[in-house]
Amino acid sequence: MLKVKEVSELIGISVRTLHHYDEIGLLSPEKMSGSGYRLYTDTDLEMLQQILFFKELGFPLKRIKDIINQPSFNRKEALETQRKMLLEKKKRLNQMLTLIDKTLKHEKGELELSNKERFEGFDFSKNPYEEEARERWGNEAVDKSKKKVSSMSTSEQKEMEGKMNAIYRRLAELRDSSPTSEESQEAIKEWYDFLNSNFGHQYSYEAFKGLGQMYVADERFTKNIDQFGEGLAKFMSEAMTAFADKNK
Amino acid sequence: MLKVKEVSELIGISVRTLHHYDEIGLLSPEKMSGSGYRLYTDTDLEMLQQILFFKELGFPLKRIKDIINQPSFNRKEALETQRKMLLEKKKRLNQMLTLIDKTLKHEKGELELSNKERFEGFDFSKNPYEEEARERWGNEAVDKSKKKVSSMSTSEQKEMEGKMNAIYRRLAELRDSSPTSEESQEAIKEWYDFLNSNFGHQYSYEAFKGLGQMYVADERFTKNIDQFGEGLAKFMSEAMTAFADKNK
DNA sequence: ATTGACTCTCACGTTACGTGATACTTTAAA
DNA sequence: TTTAAAGTATCACGTAACGTGAGAGTCAAT
Numbered sequence: 001m002l003k004v005k006e007v008s009e010l011i012g013i014s015v016r017t018l019h020h021y022d023e024i025g026l027l028s029p030e031k032m033s034g035s036g037y038r039l040y041t042d043t044d045l046e047m048l049q050q051i052l053f054f055k056e057l058g059f060p061l062k063r064i065k066d067i068i069n070q071p072s073f074n075r076k077e078a079l080e081t082q083r084k085m086l087l088e089k090k091k092r093l094n095q096m097l098t099l100i101d102k103t104l105k106h107e108k109g110e111l112e113l114s115n116k117e118r119f120e121g122f123d124f125s126k127n128p129y130e131e132e133a134r135e136r137w138g139n140e141a142v143d144k145s146k147k148k149v150s151s152m153s154t155s156e157q158k159e160m161e162g163k164m165n166a167i168y169r170r171l172a173e174l175r176d177s178s179p180t181s182e183e184s185q186e187a188i189k190e191w192y193d194f195l196n197s198n199f200g201h202q203y204s205y206e207a208f209k210g211l212g213q214m215y216v217a218d219e220r221f222t223k224n225i226d227q228f229g230e231g232l233a234k235f236m237s238e239a240m241t242a243f244a245d246k247n248k
Numbered sequence: 249m250l251k252v253k254e255v256s257e258l259i260g261i262s263v264r265t266l267h268h269y270d271e272i273g274l275l276s277p278e279k280m281s282g283s284g285y286r287l288y289t290d291t292d293l294e295m296l297q298q299i300l301f302f303k304e305l306g307f308p309l310k311r312i313k314d315i316i317n318q319p320s321f322n323r324k325e326a327l328e329t330q331r332k333m334l335l336e337k338k339k340r341l342n343q344m345l346t347l348i349d350k351t352l353k354h355e356k357g358e359l360e361l362s363n364k365e366r367f368e369g370f371d372f373s374k375n376p377y378e379e380e381a382r383e384r385w386g387n388e389a390v391d392k393s394k395k396k397v398s399s400m401s402t403s404e405q406k407e408m409e410g411k412m413n414a415i416y417r418r419l420a421e422l423r424d425s426s427p428t429s430e431e432s433q434e435a436i437k438e439w440y441d442f443l444n445s446n447f448g449h450q451y452s453y454e455a456f457k458g459l460g461q462m463y464v465a466d467e468r469f470t471k472n473i474d475q476f477g478e479g480l481a482k483f484m485s486e487a488m489t490a491f492a493d494k495n496k
Numbered sequence: 497a498t499t500g501a502c503t504c505t506c507a508c509g510t511t512a513c514g515t516g517a518t519a520c521t522t523t524a525a526a
Numbered sequence: 527t528t529t530a531a532a533g534t535a536t537c538a539c540g541t542a543a544c545g546t547g548a549g550a551g552t553c554a555a556t
Contacts, residue, residue, distance in 0.1 A: 002363075005533065010364060012372035019535085020513060035521050037534055042363065049351065049366050056344065056370075061512070076355045083348045090341050093334060096304065100331045103297065107324045115250075115290065116258060118297050122304075124260035253502065263503085268544060283552055285503055308542070 001031060001039040011048070026065045027051060050075065053082045057089065057129050067137045081136055085129040092128075096121040131211075165228075167191050171236060172229035179239035185246070188239045212240030249279060249287040259296070274313045275299060298323065301330045305337065305377050315385045329384055333377045340376075344369040413476075415439050419484055420477035427487035433494070436487045460488030 004015045021027040022038060027048055031039040040048075047068065054064045067073065099121025106113040167190055174184050192208055215225060215233040225233040252263045269275040270286060275296055279287040288296075295316065302312045315321065347369025354361040415438055422432050440456055463473060463481040473481040 003534075011367045011370065014514080015534085016513060016515085024512095033521090033534095035534080036536095037521080045363050045366060052367070052370055053344070053348070076352065079348055079352050079355065083345065083352075086341060086345055086348065090338065090345075093338050093341065096301070097331065097334050097338075100301070100327055100334065104324065104327050104331075107327065115293050118293060119259045119300070122259065122300055251503075262545080264544060264546085267504085272543095281503095281552090283503080284505095285552080310542085 001041055002045075003040075004038055007040050007045070007048075011052075013052075021051070021061075024061060024065070026061055046075065050078055050082075053079075053086075057082065057085050058127050059129070059133070060127075063130075063133070067133060070137045073137065077136070081132060085132060088128065092121075092123055095123075163194060167194060168225065168228040168232070171239075172232050175229055175232050175235035179235055180242045184235075184239050185243055188236070188243045191236070191240075192243065209241050209244035212237040212244075215240075249289055250293075251288075252286055255288050255293070255296075259300075261300075269299070269309070272309060272313070274309055294323065298326055298330075301327075301334075305330065305333050306375050307377070307381070308375075311378070311381070315381060318385045321385065325384070329380060333380060336376070340369075340371055343371075411442060415442060416473065416476040416480070419487075420480050423477055423480050423483040427483055428490045432483075432487050433491055436484070436491045439484070439488075440491065457489050457492035460485040460492075463488075 002010065004018050007013075007018060008015045018027070018038070018040075022029065027044065029038040029040045029044050031041065033039055050068060051064055054067065055061070059067070067078075099118075102111065102113060103118065105111045167187065170187050171184075171191070174181075174187055177184060195208075195211075215237045225236065250258065252266050255261075255266060256263045266275070266286070266288075270277065275292065277286040277288045277292050279289065281287055298316060299312055302315065303309070307315070315326075347366075350359065350361060351366065353359045415435065418435050419432075419439070422429070422435055425432055443456075443459075463485045473484060
């Protein structure tokens with residue numbers, strides 16, 4: 001069992017960080033000495049490794065706490081998911097390297113670079129790995145929408161629900177047409193805007209696409225959506241994918 | 249020329265961020281409309297790209313501002329340095345992937361993993377790229393010490409200078425002995441502690457070693473230090489390297 | 497003229513610690 | 527056994543980098 005300085009030196013994080021993690025309930029050591037000293041066990045260190053990987057991937061500490069406290073949390077699975085996420089991060093890094101090379105060529109007058117192209121290697125999606133985390137450890141869109149809704153007044157809830165239903169009904173009318181038609185895409189845009197302005201969560205196009213995929217993968221979504229019309233979830237999923245791919 | 253929302257949507261950063269960068273003088277648009285709207289030119293966007301690369305590499309905004317305001321700042325050179333840094337970042341990412349693979353093997357009982365090994369892919373050095381930035385855009389140890397000194401009272405300056413000179417003199421006395429001797433290492437530790445408590449900058453052992461190397465690589469340092477004794481810069485450099493290697 | 501979208505500044509809030517202070521505990525040396 | 531230095535705790539303010547909401551001014555289309 002290690003005390004704070006020992007852990008701090010072993011890993012290279014500050015004692016203050018360890019205190020902070022204890023305070024917020026993220027990592028509280030399994031044992032305390034009689035005089036109130038924190039004593040970290042091997043198990044604590046195993047969990048700390050998990051935390052540091054999630055932190056490296058840009059997850060806020062609160063979210064990390066959520067995740068590791070899931071009853072279904074399993075370290076081996078987590079490592080595999082984190083591995084996948086790190087590979088994606090590596091891909092993004094490669095995109096940035098490609099962008100630098102292009103910019104250097106541009107500086108040398110070897111190629112043209114539009115303003116848009118100048119920033120194509122950057123991706124400021126909120127947290128690109130949150131979608132994956134959600135799939136594995138919790139469906140935050142559903143959870144968050146439930147929470148957000150429950151904190152509204154009744155009339156606010158009715159208004160929002162009315163808007164949502166209207167969009168669903170509109171989409172249901174369109175579900176026999178092509179998901180990529182102009183009308184369908186317009187309606188999906190409305191859905192995209194609605195989600196982004198009412199649920200305290202900002203969807204990237206990629207995340208929106210992932211959400212659409214979940215509509216058909218997750219029974220709860222499919223059932224809920226298909227109330228408005230048989231096959232609506234599938235239609236929306238396809239339309240959302242098309243929307244995201246068109247706008248990326 | 250683009251207004252804030254256009255820039256925000258082009259790149260994916262918030263309007264607030266652009267406001268903030270203007271406020272702190274990091275990126276102020278070249279033009280303003282008659283009514284006070286920020287108007288960003290292509291040149292502004294070029295600089296913003298630079299800023300975002302530095303930010304990706306973990307540089308604080310203040311430091312980024314320092315760097316890009318250097319008279320010697322040159323975008324092509326910056327891109328090349330940033331490229332190098334991103335490659336290093338990629339290497340660190342690979343180390344983490346390797347660590348995950350090792351941890352997974354451990355979970356499966358295929359290998360042993362000590363507590364130390366469990367964290368070997370992590371590196372929490374302050375900002376690992378600062379050393380390189382310093383080499384290229386400014387010798388912050390010198391600059392910062394000058395700035396720090398100029399904001400002190402005269403008596404504070406004398407006291408600090410006295411301490412510094414005493415350490416130099418001590419080291420000068422030892423310069424004909426081995427840089428790794430106990431006495432030399434003690435004196436170097438004093439220098440390390442002095443630097444870390446007087447210049448508003450925290451040296452990692454690696455950075456301290458790098459600084460020692462600069463003493464012989466940078467004419468200004470060598471000249472300044474050798475005032476205390478011929479060959480002192482070289483001696484200190486070697487002793488600092490030994491000190492860092494022993495403590496890492 | 498009106499309205500909705502856009503822009504500005506202001507200012508408080510959030511997140512994740514860094515830092516210094518004060519008091520208690522532990523450890524090693526005298 | 528005592529002492530002093532190192533280690534640990536809690537407290538609380540500060541920093542960095544925005545996020546968020548508010549209120550007022552601007553712009554463009556109807």
